Every structure is written in structure tokens, then in C-alpha cells.
């Protein structure tokens with residue numbers, strides 16, 4: 415894991431910045447980072463987090479840290495398949511000293527395995543999540559993410575859910591369906607894939623910003 419300062423970094427709804435960030439590489443390839451791209455692409459999901467939150471994919475712990483800091487979040491249970499990622503966050507991110515550490519539970523489990531929902535619900539004392547966030551894919555928009563999120567969220571009985579890069583999945587759908595990315599298109603999209611989401615005019619504008627930065631709309 416390396417810290418970079420200063421260096422150019424892309425954003426998710428911001429064109430680019432010069433920023434300090436931590437980058438984790440695996441076999442010489444960038445795997446995860448703490449840069450603006452990650453922060454902005456987590457932002458909607460942190461905004462949606464309340465009550466009992468379940469996340470798939472610990473990564474560098476940014477979502478867990480931010481979600482747990484919200485007063486309206488009671489607990490955050492995170493599934494992580496890679497034991498080395500769990501060890502890294504515990505050893506290098508000051509995990510035990512996080513301000514809301516007591517709200518967080520880390521569970522070593524494959525989010526795509528049949529025992530995922532049972533293992534997570536055991537950690538929430540049977541409470542279905544108020545929000546489920548899936549972030550287990552190396553790139554966005556991952557073609558399999560919408561259906562996989564619907565499947566994982568359904569197994570958990572999640573009241574609402576989302577996945578990393580969903581704004582761009584929505585953008586691709588809008589292009590194919592020849593729809594302007596507004597609130598009504600958001601409603602139709604999430605209904606079609608079977609994910610309960612929060613569709614607001616403000617979020618549609620956020621999606622359009624992400625699409626514009628990634629060359630989807632002008």
C-alpha cells in the first residue's frame with residue numbers, strides 16, 4: 415500500500431483533481447484507492463445509509479467508516495471475502511480507534527455464496543438491512559452488478575439497495591432505452607431490475623453529472 419502526494423486523480427462527478435490518496439496494488443495492478451473517485455462514487459450510498467446497514471466488500475474501509483459516522487446509522491455489517499483485506503484494514507487503517515468502531519462488524523464471507531444472507535443476518539441479530547450496498551467488482555459499471563445486487567439484497571430482505579457505479583449502469587440503460595435520465599427513468603430502471611432504491615430529482619441530477627464526466631451525456 416502506497417501514499418501518493420501530490421498526483422492527478424480522476425473524480426466520479428468531478429473531472430479531475432490533484433490529490434493525496436492511498437493506493438493498494440495487487441500483483442503490480444491498482445486494486446483500490448482512497449481517492450476522490452472512490453469518495454464521490456460512494457457518496458450516494460453513504461447518503462442512503464440509515465438504521466441497519468449491510469455492505470458487501472470492505473476494501474479500504476471507506477464506506478464502513480463514513481456510514482458508521484452517521485448518527486442515524488445504528489450498525490454496519492460488512493462482508494469481505496479476502497482475509498488479507500480484513501487483516502490490512504485492521505493493521506493499517508487504525509480500525510480499532512475509528513470513532514464509531516463499536517457500530518461495525520466485519521464478517522469473512524463470500525457475498526455470492528449461498529450462506530451469505532444467513533451469515534449477515536446472524537450479525538444483525540435477524541434485522542433485515544435498511545440499506546444494502548454492494549461493492550465487490552473491480553470496475554464499473556459491472557454488467558453483472560444490477561442482477562447480483564437484486565439477488566443479494568433480496569436474500570437479505572433489504573428495504574433499499576444500491577451498488578458501486580450504479581449511476582453509470584443507469585446511464586447505459588437510458589441510452590439503450592432512449593430515455594432522458596430523470597426521476598421517472600430512475601423509477602422505471604430500478605423497478606425493471608428489482609432493486610428498491612430512493613429515486614429523487616436530486617439523485618437523477620447526480621447521475622447525469624456522473625454520466626457527463628464519463629462521456630455518456632453532453
Ligand SMILES: C[S@@+](CC[C@H](N)C(=O)[O-])C[C@H]1O[C@@H](n2cnc3c(N)ncnc32)[C@H](O)[C@@H]1O
Pocket residue numbers: 445446470471472473474475476477478493494495496499523524525526549550551552
Ligand atoms: C473496490 S473494493 C470495495 C471498496 C469499499 N467500498 C471501500 O469502502 O473501500 C472491493 C472489495 O470487495 C471484496 N470482494 C470481492 N468479491 C467479493 C465477494 N464475492 N464477497 C465479499 N467481498 C468481495 C474485495 O476483496 C475488495 O475488498
